[in-house]
Amino acid sequence: MKRSNPVEWKVGTSYSPSGTLTLSEIKEAGLDSIELVISRNETDLSYEGLKGRFNSYIQKAHELGLEVWSVHLPFGKDWDISSIDLEKRNQILEYHFEWLRWVSEWNINQVIIHPSYEPIPDNERLERIKACKSSLHLLAEKAKPLDIHICVEDLPRTCLGNTSEEMKTLIDAHKDLRVCSDVNHLLLETPEHFIKELGDKIATVHISDYDGVDERHWLPGEGIIQWDRVISALAQSGYEGTFMFEVKMDKCSPRQLVDCWKDNLLIQYKRADK
Template sequence: MAINPAEWKLGTYWDDKEPHTLEQIKEAGFACIELNLDNYKAPSDTVTIDNFARYDRAVQTAKDLGLEIWSVHLPFGSLWDISDLDDAVREPALEGNIEIMDWAKGWGAEVLVIHPSFEPIPDGERAERLARASESIRLLTGEAVKQGLRLAVEDLPRTCLGNNAAEIAAMIKEAPEAAVCCDTNHLLTETPEDFIRSIGSRIRTLHVSDYDGVDERHWIPGRGIVRWGEVMRALVDNGYNGPFMFEADYENPREVVASFRAILDAYSEADLREQ
């Protein structure tokens, strides 16, 4: 069956610190959200009864509005680094992620997005950190499968692990059921469309935003250098079929929806050039 990006569900990240409400997101035309949890805190301070109740209230509000909880972004930061060489850091991070999987399953999410590291990663530690991250991904993927969830490893910028397609592929090699989250504004040494073609059908979800190619910016698409027609063609060629999940900084959700329409126009124009 032919893939039509115009039929993809439109999504956006959201947490309760955003300037826009879930009601505004729904009214703008979004169909699903990625729920962001608190970052940078210790797992013991994040995975608490009070925090679960807070997140759960947001989830119930979203569902009452008809918004799907497509994905949950697992916490990140130095205390959540699954590549850390110190087991006193790494093991609580793994345990915290596994506990959150219970929450995500109850919320009806399909995907868990995870950062394979924090930063900086010294050159002398990179190989060992990649091995630790791979081991952690294999373990967490198995736990996610037990819950009926897909773990999606996100590409990251700068010195982080997974800053190119080759490292992402290496980290998921021993976890065949692991997926990938393609963040279009994190890739500083290759284009998003090249990354997508390299990773292929293992891309299960997206973080869509624009940038200047120098560092991550999380701009609304159209402001930066991303060639959206080529990105869409790569996604379609690889069989991706949504959702189109934004992770851009914005105040007005309607601006983001308008940028999606512009992306569809760029995709149509790219198709015409190929004919």
């Protein structure tokens, strides 16, 4: 496996049109990419609804020279692909298939999907894993001719995919499945361990800090994550995707993300890598 060079990574941020952050602010700060987040609270999540709501934002990003690296699909109880109610799960998947068709029209190659909602009782876990794997297989089959990677996000607490071992089980559903490594979701192992275990299956990341007790989405440096180890693990895995921040932007600006990367995280990595 060839080691990648973090200096060459693009840097981006998650972006939702329903927030206060603008695409122009993201570009002016010096960021390269965005992850477009589709909220479950949108009034119309049909194919036509997505076109009417989001196409102008993607076009605007392109005009500004911002890459739309990924799309985060809706998540929550109503969109849980691990539902053990087969009829409901099939209805949920039909929406997902429409979302993939829309994403493909913009030549976006990564979609992020949550493997479950929560809470998940222990006595349901194996059945929910089985249901999730069935859904992921169907999604990967649908995504393959569209040149889209289904990126399964690790999740905290009782959600599915809360450890590297369980994530391996989930993505074993299809050889084309990939992983979105959200480092502030890992409550049972360190982010660097998770990254080393999943290796080149990681196609994208969500970057933020936390206290190890629960997800916090803090700016890196405000929590306990050892960033030199995380970046080194990603580099060793050959990661070449975008270093995608997913920080609470009500307490942070795009410029702070750029400064955090250039003046803090990258320097920590270079110092430790000597």
